[in-house]
Amino acid sequence: MGIDLGQPQAQSVRSDEDVVRVRQLVRAVAVASKLSLVDQTKLVTAASELARNTLVYGGGGSVEVTVVDNGRRKGVQIVFADSGPGIADLDLAMTDGYTSGGGLGLGLSGSRRLVDEFQIETSPETGTRITVTKWSR
């Protein structure tokens, strides 16, 4: 997969196979940005959880992966966007073990622990948009 790191990489999330494609895209960008092996693994795992949420709870959406630079360090930023029903109780949704679906309830809370920055915007009108960033050490 030839990747132009100067450009954001987009992947739609409409099926199970798309979640696999998101993992592969994030891995390729993380490797190209020289994240350590453990950081790559954490970021790809977080991306897998969040992309699955986009599909299962958001009814599908899109993922965008961008290489970012804060002047001191490089990193990888991923945005997960859906136009689903939004998350009614965000505090509850961020609690370990809470699930409104059939999962383990680790997707949101667990993936937040795996990244350096985690932002979430959600409403019934606009759906859910989660932005995560992992910086190189």
Add this chain to the structure above:
Amino acid sequence: MERVPILKIGDILLVSIQLDMSDQTAVQLQEALAERIVDTGCHGVIIDITALDIVDSFVGRMLSTIASISKVLDAETVVVGMRPAVAITLVELGLSLNGIRTALNVERGMELIAAAHADELDYQLDDDPDAETARP
């Protein structure tokens, strides 16, 4: 949809996951494995995840479920070959892999299953009321 092959080696079923599985493939593996345990009467399942570069909560749950199902079907499951970075990530994610036995490689996994099965046979012999009355 791709399928994960299940190999029978003696009394053990060996599953070596070599692809980045979709959730559907993982569920299919779970069902296929339950059928193979019953069909073959195997007492051990080894799941080799050497090739997996991540285990997320879905695959983690699949491993736990396979372990529980095989237990009910009289088979012991051992997960082998977990990469260090995967182990670190799993712990941080908060996944405890309940009820799953692990070993560093296939060989140790086979030893673990052989030992577990031998223990169980001993236990059954000790517990057998006929064996008890047959003793002088």
